Amino acid sequence: MDAKAGKMEFGAKAHVALNDPKLRANFRRAMDGLMTKRAAQFSDQEEWEALRARGAGVRARALAQLPQLLERLEANCTANGIQVHWAETTAEANAIVLGILEAAGARRVIKGKSMVTEEMHLNAYLEANGIAAVESDLGEYIIQLAGEAPSHIVMPCIHKNKVEIAELFADKIEGQVYTENVDELTAAARAALRGSFAGADAGISGVNFAVAETGTLVLIENEGNGRLSTTLPPLHIAVTGIEKVLEKLEDVPPLLSLLPRSATGQPITTYVNMISSPRKPGEKDGPNAVHLVLLDNGRSRVHADPELGDTLRCIRCAACMNHCPVYTRVGGHTYTFTYPGPIGKLLTPQLEGLDCAGDQPHASTLCKACAEVCPVQIPIPDLLVRLRTEAVRPGAAAAVKGGGSSASVSESLGWAGWRLLYASPLVYRIGTRLLGWFGNLMPASAPMLKQWTSVRAKPKFAPKSLHELAREKGFCDE
Amino acid sequence: MTMTKPQRPNHVYFFGTCLVDLFYPEAGLAGMELLKRQGLKVVFPPKQSCCGQPARNNGYQDEARAVARVQLDAFPEDWPIVVPSGSCAGMMKTHYAELFHGTPDYDRAVAFSARVFELTEFLVDVLGVQLADKGEPVTITWHPSCHSQREAGVVEQPKALLRQLANVTLVENPREKECCGFGGAFAVRQAEISAAMVTDKVASIEETGATQVVSGDCGCLMNITGAAEKSRKGFTGRHIAEFILERCHGR
Secondary structure: OOHHHHHHHHHHHHHHHHOOHHHHHHHHHHHHHHHHHHHHHOOOHHHHHHHHHHHHHHHHHHHHOHHHHHHHHHHHHHHHOEEEEEEOOHHHHHHHHHHHHHHHOOOEEEEOOOHHHHHHOHHHHHHHOOOEEEEOOHHHHHHHHHOOOOOOOOOOOOOOOHHHHHHHHHHHOOOOOOOOOHHHHHHHHHHHHHHHHHHOOEEEEOOOEEEOOOOEEEEEEOOOHHHHHHHOOOEEEEEEEHHHEEOOHHHHHHHHHHHHHHHOOOOOOOEEEEEOOOOOOOOOOOOOEEEEEEEOOOHHHHHHOOOHHHHHHOOOOOHHHHOOHHHHHHOHHHHOOOOOHHHHHHHHHHHHOHHHHOOHHHOOOOOOHHHHHOOOOOOHHHHHHHHHHHHHOOOOOOOOOOOOOOOOHHHHHHHHHHHHHHHOHHHHHHHHHHHHHHHHHOOOOOOOHHHHOOOOOOOOOOOOOHHHHHHHOOOOOO | OOOOOOOOOOEEEEOOOHHHHHHOHHHHHHHHHHHHOOOOEEEOOOOOOOOOHHHHHOOOHHHHHHHHHHHHHHOOOOOOEEEOOHHHHHHHHHHHHHHOOOOOOHHHHHHHHHOEEEHHHHHHHHOOOOOOOOOOOEEEEEEOOHHHHHOOOOOOHHHHHHHOOOOEEEEOOOOOOOOOOOOOOHHHHOHHHHHHHHHHHHHHHHHHOOOEEEEOOHHHHHHHHHHHHHOOOOOEEEEHHHHHHHHHHOO
């Protein structure tokens, strides 16, 4: 994407979303529900704190030995009969997937939910190469019908309400009569998808955790579509980011407890799939071949920074966006790139570059609601401040792609002026006295005040500052 | 976890904050009066200015450090530093260590952070104040700032104080914990999102039926009352120090 266009898009898209009452109501209702459900799961504060500390520890330990664990994962997967592929970029990953499909002569693909394949824009790539990929997760299926991208990483069509889905189905599914009955809508999708499952030459899925110790791919889901996609077709391709690796099998349970409870408020998902190998002789189901594609796409660079590397602890539960007052109001599509919400505005600028998505770290009040609910203790607000810093004054190591791209002489001068005022008691005394006398003469149309007064009254400078009042009342004497 | 209650000191410093200094000096003065009426010697060092948060949050760490260093110099004695803002207290408590990391000022910055108290935290946890309400009956709601709740760790203390006031009915805003949309430069950089957030916040306060919203942070108050005033809502806003002082000491 053109860097400047990417930068401009957030504000413009936010404007559109904010003025769409239906969209806002859909998000508000959905996020309220998700927050309530999550809170019910973690009513015991002590249990929550202990569990999230454990979850964070598991993820931090895995990331601390990432290269070694990835090698062990590859060795153990290979020993199990899973073929492992490495992709530096999304283009490489797409080419690998296409190559596997073509070698197997696969034309029809059924997909389980996978955000990494969204990051790769895999569906469009496959379609351009003559391969039809059908999304089988209900939410993904709906947005694929609508020709849209996910607006949420766990509930991709959360931006749509029942009526919108009813209209879409009546319009796009052959023979579908308009109905707002949720069971009937689900049944319609199910009926349409059955054929796609049965006729698929290959299944493509994501991975929630890849266990290095045993070469096991853990995949959780609620609809059974993940299990069907990975067991019914003769070929299964799992695609994931390199950060999803865990050291041991015993690392899975705490995360398996944290992820669904944080995401949807469920104690556990309906399905927990542990994929360890292709079909073995004598087994009655399962694919004949399983491939694992490990995507980097900038993650190594994120990992190299000791502070920003914590971004990669993320287990994609979406609790941060469910609790984000900004996301709730602008929705997922405003973020343009694959990952929305707090984790998106932290991850996207690191993957795509600050020159491309430099606005996103500023789309936050740093309210810390995200950090409060993060099950792996990612200090998202502090890392957003780090990105803001890298955008104007990149560290010597140039840790972040596009660092320094927001450096501006006028902004620097503004902060130099701020420093002069607040770091020199004499300048401060004179400056604040002047503001007290003349500050209220500033018109509401002045820069910054203009935005402020769009919905607010103009703030009023007090006739006497606290410094003056404290002096008069004798508080300045020791 | 057992916390040893800090000993009741004879002297306290007061850090007024830059926003209170220029826009809400009466709130700062009220904070100092409340402390003084507890028998403490309250000192307001005139060399103080700002905690440095605006520059820090916008990515200008050198500027933030330069201004924060002035505060390290301005409070030389080993007395508690009481702050009438959860946001500034949060900055001084939790971010000075990282701000001064690797500089010669690191040790004294850490020691400084340990002396910082948000005002209601100090009144409740250190002084254990008992309030006698002399005011007229009133229905209010509390607005906690995000940084007060999630950075300074001040959640229950202000409500405990407000509940001591016999004629005050404290009604809870179901959206109390949600950000009001201020966020410093955010209100200007993402003006439309900020406007949407404060509009929702004001509506949620109005729905409680309270005639006043009380808060411990003037950034939120400026945002919320500014929006309430512009949209002619039927409630006003007050800093908790002023609110308490007025009711208990009839200033």
